Amino acid sequence: MGSPLPIEVRGLLRTFGDLTAVDGIDLIVEAGEVFGFLGPNGAGKSTTVRMLTTLLQPTAGIAKVAGYDVVADANKVRQSIGVALQDAAIDPLMTGTELLHLQAVLHGIKRRSVADRSAEMLERVGLTDAGDRRVGTYSGGMRRRLDLALSLIHRPTVLFLDEPTTGLDPTSRQAVWEEVRALNNDGTTVFLTTQYLEEADELAGRVAIIDGGKIVRDGTPGQLKRAVGAPTLRVDVDAAQVEIARAALTAFGDERPAKVNRVAIGLEDGAPVMTEVLRSLDAAGVVVHHLELDEPSLDDVFAEATGRRLEGASDAVADSPAR
């Protein structure tokens, strides 16, 4: 039927003086997807979102959202998108209802439907009781939810969420996730940036990893994990034995980044060779404190792509007691 792609980006580039924040990226997001945009601090996520939401002009390249060019047809783009930016910027002196009314007018919603629409949105994010309170009295989670309601009031087809759960407690994070899933089920395309691999894994059908302004990987989480290949073997040893262990282990596969006093490798032949690995460690006199074999995670994809681990992400499940 030739319906336009929700997001189509070619060679998008943005510089700030000497700094290239976004370095010529290409992206396609299909209708009905939840697209995860993953990257560490300063990778260029927000800069990309700001360009796609018409807040920032690209230095070069083309970006189309809902079929409209973000520069030439900015106003058309604005009509089609909902935006919740990184820091939920809400005037603390206004009440939730007042802000929703204002937002409705800004989107040109007809006078007679403004009140109904606002009430519906408050209901949707569970803020009906707090609607007449000033936003200054809201908790962080409530602000986020109001932020979401504000970005949804005109029923956008494409929703941009810039780090929607950063700084939220696990319960509030779950609530936001639920809402994103519900929206996606209703047919809304979601472009979501995050620093949490877990979040991308949980929500996104497809992810792109951005680092230093460049997209270094992109595909479904499954594809990306498979591409990393071999499962990761991690072995914890005494500091004094790290070198010996490394010598013994790298015979079985390439080394991967790991924290101190730990050696990690991509175990080429998988679980069947574990007996051999243990024998060779034993022969070298290595005392093993802890050992695990892990199927690749998005984290591994990230590490493999960038050579670094994400801040806040652990290099093994065993290292992260329940958050």
Add this chain to the structure above:
Amino acid sequence: MTAIASGPVLGGLLRRSVLRLRRMPSVLVPALVMPLFFLVSYSGSFDGLTNVEGYGTDNIVNWMVAWSLMMAASFSGSGASGVIGTDIDTGFLDRLLMAPSDRWVVLAGPLLYSMVRAAISTTLVLIAAALLGADFPGGVLGLLSTYVGCAGMALAIGCLGSWVMLVMRDVQAQALVQLMIFGGTFLSIGQVPVDFMTGWLKVVARYNPVTFVLRLIRQGFLGPVAWDTTWPGLVALAGMTVLFGGLALRTLYRYES
């Protein structure tokens, strides 16, 4: 009781403050701009006041300069609270309080510093007044009472400001100190003699300690120095210093509780 002598510590603290001044003389500017601006604009604008019977001088600069000096001295005083406020903010005060020296030293350093600043700003305002054509019949004694009045005012305001800082524990409280300075100098004989005033202001200005200090600072510009205009100013300064200094010390000695 004292583990180490206070003298060297005091010297060190004073040196630290003065070093700040030497490295960043620009801190003097905002505290001088306002007094100088008021000296010029009030002298220019309110010249007609001298036409009124009983104003006390026929040269408006002679009257307004005292107010300007007073304001400059007060801002120098609030420099002391600025030092203490910053020390509270950066945690340096905690370090000082943990040191095995007498606590009053912590206050005395910045206070001495504010008096040094007052001496500098007084000299600069006096030069400006001379350029504007002020008279000075008071001679050496007059000059002495001007400097003593200004240094004393810096000390008193320094005590007040330090007390406010120690209570509020926030550099932002500096705004409150400025407000107090402004209120105190505004509701006094800064612009006109008490006899000119009517209503509540007359009462407030008559008993405002700042009024007595202003007379002390101003006397050299109006005529020869007289004991009648000297001792009330000295008493007012001593009173304010003892009161605010005592409160500041009390707060300092109970800082941890």
Add this chain to the structure above:
Amino acid sequence: MTAVAAPDVGARDPAGPALAFRQTLSLSRRAVISTLRKPAAFVPGLFFPLLMAAVYSSQFDRVTATPGFPEVDSFLQFILPATILQGVAFGSTIGGVEMAQDIESGFFDRLTSAPVARPAIFLSRVAGSAAFAAVEALILIGVLTAFGARVSAGFGGVAAIVVISVFLAVALGGFGLAIAIRSGNAEVVQGIFPAIFALLFVSTAFFPPSLMKGWFRVIAEANPVSTVIDAMRHLVIVGWSTAEFGKAIAVLVAISAVSLSLAYSQYRHRVKA
């Protein structure tokens, strides 16, 4: 079925002047609401001029009897225009400060990522400041009248003073907006406060020019603020004068033209980014 299509088009008003007007109105309302809900930001700006009026009228009443002083009921009546001018001038920075805060907090981004007519966001700030200035002027006139200051030109005079206040707030506020939009930093905007202060003090606001020192009088009378003050003072102590009123408005319109075009060009630059 296309997944990406403009949703519920029927529920929206088409873009156009009518919608732009509605949006400007809503945004202006919000500007006034958030100003009024933050009394700590504007109460000092009202209190301080009133305190000054009280102190000066207590100190300077005797001067009104000396030769060369204009015919007035009291010094309070003489200083009424200065009080209003001061209050409105102090208040005129609030619009800029709030704009800067919006930019700092990202609320500005929320507004500009919506399909709002671009001028609406800017104009609503100006309109909000204008409305606020009218409120301030009425409060100040109300208080001073209660203490016995009389506006000789009557209700027409009061209305004219309010109109002048509105234009003043726009003229001065424009500079605050320009700095706010350029810097996006509320503290920088507050930095123009001393300039406004100086502008008022070196004018004929607080004393008749005939009683000033010669050199000061020359500077004060060259200050455009003095034209505005003289017009207001004529309305207060003499009576209605279309010519004086017209002169004040003309000066303020000229200043507004400069300050607003400065601010608007900064605004255009920022929303393009």
